[in-house]
Amino acid sequence: MPVLCFVSAAVLLQLGAPAAAAASRSNLEIVIGGPPYYEPSPPPEYEPCPPPPPPRGLQPSDFENLRQYKAYLVIQRFKKTITCDPLGVTNTWNGPKICKYRGFTCDTPPNTDDRTIAGVDFNGFTLAAPTICGFADGLPDLAFFHSNTNNFSGTVPDLSRLPFLFEFDISNNRLGGPFPDTVIGLKQVVFLDLRYNGFFGRLPPSVFSLDLDYLFLNNNPFNTPIPKNVGRTSAAFLTLANNGFTGSIPSSIGNAAHTLEEVLFLNNRLSGCLPYEIGLLRRATVFDAGRNSITGPIPLSFGCLKKVEQLNLANNRLFGPVPDSVCQLPRLLNLSLSDNYFTEVGPSCWKLIHRGILNVKDNCIPGLPKQKSPEKCAAFFAKPKRYCPNIHIVPCETHQYGGYYPPTLPPPAPEPTAPPPSKTYSVLHRRLL
Numbered sequence: 237m238p239v240l241c242f243v244s245a246a247v248l249l250q251l252g253a254p255a256a257a258a259a260s261r262s263n264l265e266i267v268i269g270g271p272p273y274y275e276p277s278p279p280p281e282y283e284p285c286p287p288p289p290p291p292r293g294l295q296p297s298d299f300e301n302l303r304q305y306k307a308y309l310v311i312q313r314f315k316k317t318i319t320c321d322p323l324g325v326t327n328t329w330n331g332p333k334i335c336k337y338r339g340f341t342c343d344t345p346p347n348t349d350d351r352t353i354a355g356v357d358f359n360g361f362t363l364a365a366p367t368i369c370g371f372a373d374g375l376p377d378l379a380f381f382h383s384n385t386n387n388f389s390g391t392v393p394d395l396s397r398l399p400f401l402f403e404f405d406i407s408n409n410r411l412g413g414p415f416p417d418t419v420i421g422l423k424q425v426v427f428l429d430l431r432y433n434g435f436f437g438r439l440p441p442s443v444f445s446l447d448l449d450y451l452f453l454n455n456n457p458f459n460t461p462i463p464k465n466v467g468r469t470s471a472a473f474l475t476l477a478n479n480g481f482t483g484s485i486p487s488s489i490g491n492a493a494h495t496l497e498e499v500l501f502l503n504n505r506l507s508g509c510l511p512y513e514i515g516l517l518r519r520a521t522v523f524d525a526g527r528n529s530i531t532g533p534i535p536l537s538f539g540c541l542k543k544v545e546q547l548n549l550a551n552n553r554l555f556g557p558v559p560d561s562v563c564q565l566p567r568l569l570n571l572s573l574s575d576n577y578f579t580e581v582g583p584s585c586w587k588l589i590h591r592g593i594l595n596v597k598d599n600c601i602p603g604l605p606k607q608k609s610p611e612k613c614a615a616f617f618a619k620p621k622r623y624c625p626n627i628h629i630v631p632c633e634t635h636q637y638g639g640y641y642p643p644t645l646p647p648p649a650p651e652p653t654a655p656p657p658s659k660t661y662s663v664l665h666r667r668l669l
């Protein structure tokens with residue numbers, strides 16, 4: 237018996253006194269069961285060893301610091317609410333070493349020397365929980381929260397007490413309700429990804445005042461007009477695709493000329509004219525307003541989108557001639573104008589058709605194959621047309637309008653292959669690629 241007691245004491249010492257009770261107990265059983273140390277029953281005069289103490293909760297002193305202890309309590313509370321964990325992630329959420337838990341990252345926040353939970357990365361874990369309230373907002377030192385492709389339900393908690401949060405990604409979950417106004421309080425946030433959830437109703441204009449680089453709102457049921465101040469956004473990458481937005485693209489979009497690189501309005505219920513201010517987006521490489529009910533001609537200003545590589549206006553109610561200056565844009569890799577009511581293409585556009593860059597099928601262009609029937613075109617043109625202002629404004633210098641190419645412009649791209657992967661198109665997939 238003394239051997240047994242000695243061994244058990246040694247095991248405890250080896251583990252470090254405050255180690256998790258459950259862990260030390262299972263080690264102990266292994267040692268007890270091991271034949272070399274087992275001795276015959278002790279004589280009756282000896283007291284048997286006391287049974288191991290019942291497991292106790294971890295104490296603050298078991299942790300590196302108090303912040304970690306508090307985070308531990310929050311994580312354990314959240315763990316109890318998880319109803320599905322197919323990858324067994326939460327099996328690692330035991331004991332005081334919370335920085336080793338799968339899905340968590342520790343770092344030292346700016347206001348202390350204590351290392352604590354600074355990041356949550358649950359991307360692809362497919363955890364299910366009825367809410368993240370009390371969890372995301374219970375970890376006050378978070379710098380990032382990434383939870384793409386989980387089954388979290390409920391609403392977004394009040395995040396106003398997370399002063400360091402700069403990336404918030406809850407994409408592809410089952411969160412919902414009106415737009416979570418709480419994110420407006422996130423003054424540090426640069427990456428906001430709410431796509432593939434059930435957020436509905438109106439978008440608050442203040443979302444475009446946030447100091448963001450990325451704003452992904454695609455694949456929700458938002459169903460009101462896009463706020464007039466959309467162009468106030470500082471985001472370089474903006475996706476509003478696959479919602480139910482109504483009304484027209486606000487002309488303030490031109491205010492984003494210095495910052496906006498990719499914007500997706502694809503597949504909403506947008507109508508009205510294309511504002512000429514879109515042509516001011518001189519940094520834009522991707523502009524996609526396909527699959528809406530937008531009407532009118534393509535403004536001549538589109539010939540100023542000098543960096544555009546992918547321009548999609550397909551599946552709308554656009555009409556008139558396709559401005560040849562658009563077909564002269566030097567970086568075009570994909571110009572999709574199919575399923576509209578265009579009536580004419582100029583020589584540069586012909587070249588793009590032959591190179592497979594311009595798709596104009598299902599329009600009303602005489603002499604081209606795969607066009608709409610003359611009856612369908614006639615019916616469309618018999619209806620009164622909306623007047624679109626400013627379509628002749630050209631806010632840049634072009635070949636056609638007496639200007640010249642500034643010598644600093646890079647040469648046109650060589651023969652196109654598939655367009656390069658774009659950040660906004662990749663988030664039209666549910667999961668992160």
Ligand SMILES: *[C@@H]1O[C@H](CO)[C@@H](O)[C@H](O)[C@H]1NC(C)=O
Pocket residue numbers: 362363364385386387
């Ligand atoms: C979420 O849960 C539903 C029903 O429980 C299930 O069908 C679906 O596959 C889950 N999604 C993920 C990403 O695990």
Ligand SMILES: *[C@@H]1O[C@H](CO)[C@@H](O)[C@H](O)[C@H]1NC(C)=O
Pocket residue numbers: 526548550570571572654655
């Ligand atoms: C061009 O863009 C359209 C619209 O986004 C898309 O459907 C098509 O697949 C693209 N073509 C190529 C070759 O990438």
